[in-house]
Amino acid sequence: MAYDKFTVLKSTAVPLPIENVDTDQIIPARFLKATERKGFGDNLFRDWRYNPDNSPKEHFVLNNPIYQGKILVGGKNFGSGSSREHAAWAVYDYGFRCVVSSFFADIFRNNCLNVGVLPVQVSAAFLQRIFEAIEKDPGAELEVNLPEQTITLLPTGDKESFDINGYKKQNMLNGFDDIDYLLNMKEEIKSFAGDTPL
């Protein structure tokens, strides 16, 4: 599914300084019953965000209007757990375009890249500085520059570069997905398959 192109994103950020945030928290399994990709943003962090009677939990960061923005900043080992792409959809559909953490779970990172959410891995020290800056001023902005592969904490000017493989970077910059690429090499795949027993 195509998504918006990503180049430079300047935004305030929502802090979630918890480690090992797993995909069951990002989107609980009971919301995986859809047959279309719709409405997942409403259930992002459902059980941390709402009480069983559907009233919002005041203390959860998404319910606190002073925190806004297109960047989600999470603790170490973000997105561990299941392969459900619904977790990345929920993050995207809620309105985040970028997740920052000091470490990502593998499949979640992959899924993000496939749906147009940029995972930015920073050092533990940099992550700490982001959390501190937001705590001091929820209006603190980050700038994520994909062409240059840098992330800057604007109030302090702190800057770090991040890794992304060249192929995925081109995809994100252009809003392409892998299927477009693979469909273009169908003949090559077919001749490979011809030599491969079932």
Added chain:
Amino acid sequence: MSKTLFDKVWDSHVVRKIDNGPDVLFIDRHLVHEVTSPVAFLGLKNRGIPVLYPERTFATADHNTPTRNQHLPVQDPLSANQLRALENNASEHGIPYWGLGHEKNGIVHVIGPENGITVPGATIVCGDSHTSTHGAFGAIAFGIGTSEVEMVLATQCIMQPKPKRMRININGSLNEAVTPKDVALYIISRLTTSGATGYFVEYAGEVFRNMSMEGRMTVCNLSIEMGARGGMMSPDEKTFEYVRGREFAPSGADWDSAMAYWKTLYSDADAVFDKEINFNGADIEPMITYGTNPGMGVGISRSIPKAESMEGGVATYRKSLEYMNFAEGEAMIGKQVDFVFLGSCTNGRIEDFRAFAKIVKGRKKADNVTAWLVPGSHKVEAAIREEGILDVLREAGFELREPGCSACLAMNDDKIPAGKYAVSTSNRNFEGRQGPGARTLLASPLVAAAAAVTGKVTDPRELLEPELA
């Protein structure tokens, strides 16, 4: 050049290498289920393209299905809708579909091996992270997201950077009542849930060589819980014996040529791993988890570690114990248990039911425990009957449910109520995994059985007959 087992299988499936990008990897066999496939099929429809090789994809219904009265229409309209979508998609694209009630129906990672879909040296993917299970046969198997499900349907390929290689060696012999599940929980507790992120793991050493195929599947299944892309073991005679004669396995002349290839599937003596880790089998005790990720496990006779001794953040650790309503330093033995769940692709195979029956035989289910015993497939269910295990279970006050994922992820009605404690043989103890507010203690079938008959966390060694131990 010398290669690892992983290299051999991976390299032989690379269709194209992209400079400074991922490899295009050919997928031999693809398993789909109702939850992560509908949006992928919708994607094909929107692009107006067919499934390239429908004979390489197999579909089952498992995640969402009831474990009672499967012959009746599914009650929950959303679940029923998803099941219908899979059935329609499968029939539209000519994909074999084993729905509710079908004799081959069951949990996707249980039926793959059972029907010979899982073979050594293959690449196998599925939109479920525990696809790593199939690595027990010397296959490269891992979970993928829905976009990738669509890619495989459309092109039989996915694009992945090649992971690094890790080998975990465990030698020595295992102690009494230590099962493959305990070995896996031990490894995860030592490596943490992110200790193998970015790696593909090979398990080597005596402990794994001595395991049955079922045991090897349990270990490989849990590879994902330490962050690994997947885990695998070199195939051996046990593997070949298991595969031989199964419906979708090669036969006749194909079998002979397959065997010739399969016998080359081991890590060369001087192959280099990016990381190598050694443990001693004798150090492992029956395990149980006390927290909200699978790395938070201890030997059952131990107490809950103090926050200061943990590597991760203290705040996260305390939040986790608060959810469990446990305190640092408390003993695990004797803790209250309200539910017992035997099942899932981790421990829902025949051997797991045999282990459970060994302990409950001649005893009675504790009154305070609700037990859900859910076979991984209809074939497992049939074996439970044939081997007389069902009688043992019934006599002890247990009933058997129908196959499916059930309380592993609680998408159907099998939800542990908020605040209740469940000893579960599944694979994840995340907050709410087994139902909103549910508290999960992951353990082996033996530990689950001990809890089921005593109503609290109990060391299974106390209940095993000496001659059976």
